[in-house]
Amino acid sequence: YGAVIILGVSGNLALIVIILKQKEMRNVTNILIVNLSFSDLLVAIMCLPFTFVYTLMDHWVFGEAMCKLNPFVQCVSITVSIFSLVLIAVERHQLIINPRGWRPNNRHAYVGIAVIWVLAVVSSLPFLIYQVLTDEPFQNVTLDAFKDKYVCFDKFPSDSHRLSYTTLLLMLQYFGPL
Template identity: 60%
Template sequence: MPNSSGGLLGVWEAADWADTSQCPPSVGGATFLIVAYSAVIAVGLLGNAGLVFIIARQQELRNVTNILIANLSCSDILMCVVCLPVTVIYTLMDRWVLGEALCKVTPFVQCMSVTVSIFSLVLIALERHQLILHPTGWSPATGHSYLAVALTWLVACFISLPFLSFNILTNDPFQNISLPANPFRDHLICMELWPSDRHRLAYTTSLLIFQYCLPLLLVLLCYLRIFLRLRRRRDMLERSRRTRGAQRINAMLLAIVVAFALCWLPLNVFNTLFDWHHQALPDCQHDAVFSACHLTAMASTCINPVVYGFLNSNFQRELRITLQRCQCGTRPGESYESFPLSTVGSEGVTKAMSLNRMGSVCVPSPRTETSSSKLTKALPANV
């Protein structure tokens, strides 16, 4: 339920503004917000951009799971570029100075980005479920993943449309503040103006259910069934090379899901409490509480590159190879030894690449010369 910082102001009364006018901002708190949001933006942008660049650059990495992970990173990049800078400016200034267009676009982009992220996690879990529980059945191809990505963005855009319609720029809440000299009379805020509270509650509650609770429940169910299936496999050879590799990959993907769920939990709880009983929030601490919850949610943009990239030795090797190529130029005739992440490979590639069904790792062979008659050595696909 990703309300923007403007959504925080959507149901406030004039009396609320009179109370908060007696709460001066903290210099230390403002400094912490600037440093914390800047760190999240830097890690989120650089990490996700690097992840997308490597997946897009390396042909052997373009497979279903990696394409969906790149899609997850693209949604995080959009969040870092649009939502985080706007939120920190609005929170620190306590009024809107960025114009009506950003007032409408920022919550729309945030809702769309979160929707794309959670749908990508669901698709990754469903793909892993299909490959491990039904290894001889239908398997999605890379073309299917591109179609899924396009549909994900279209559905996310449709779900987020109400923010474009009901977010407005106004100074109405400041007009009725009973102060001898009202310093806020000309201040503008970005707030949600719904036809009624019933419409607003119906929409925000639906977001909570269909954008957070149900998708995460489905993902956890998929990984639970995967875990139970892998635990039942008793063949030692299979466990040593395929099952253990699949367990490691699934654990990494599940860690991304769990971290995403934990990051967004505080903000969802805050928004639910604010929507249904905002009087329960303390007058002078509501900004601090919201900022803490929102910052925790925005930290989810760093999950993908940290868990998938920096904790994945395969990705680290690929990153080092890419950096070496940038420094020294392209090295002719490199051969690769690949440890697959999935069993779905790219179409229209060489036989060696088709063996690399889910190549997350490409490690240069110590041999510098290659022969066209020899295939690149590839470890067997996981499951």
């Protein structure tokens, strides 16, 4: 985890800074790559450290706000990454298949990025709503080691709600981009 976090933060920050500092590098593809790097940077900063500690400790120690925020940011980042790659592929396809036809410009890239982020945030909202911090799994355990321990997991109103949401994410993040 440590190496991935360090390389993820330094590599993505370097890429973002290089592209943003050099105006001649600000083309549609690079704008979309900066967006992709930013979402990967979010994962390296906001998700990996917390997931690492949660995996090691086997209980959640970061409080309820981070319990909700962590999976929300993970879902947003995944969605942004996927659709950034889709827009890069569409732009490349357009330039190769129809080089003299319509070409996306920087404004189109910024609009696409805005749409991606809105879609990602809206599709990830159930994590903010249904993610809970609870001691339920430890209530029947009498060992002192599990006293005052909490876990963070989703608690949808019903299994059908969970299934519907999971299916929606599958359609949005996997089948949609195909």
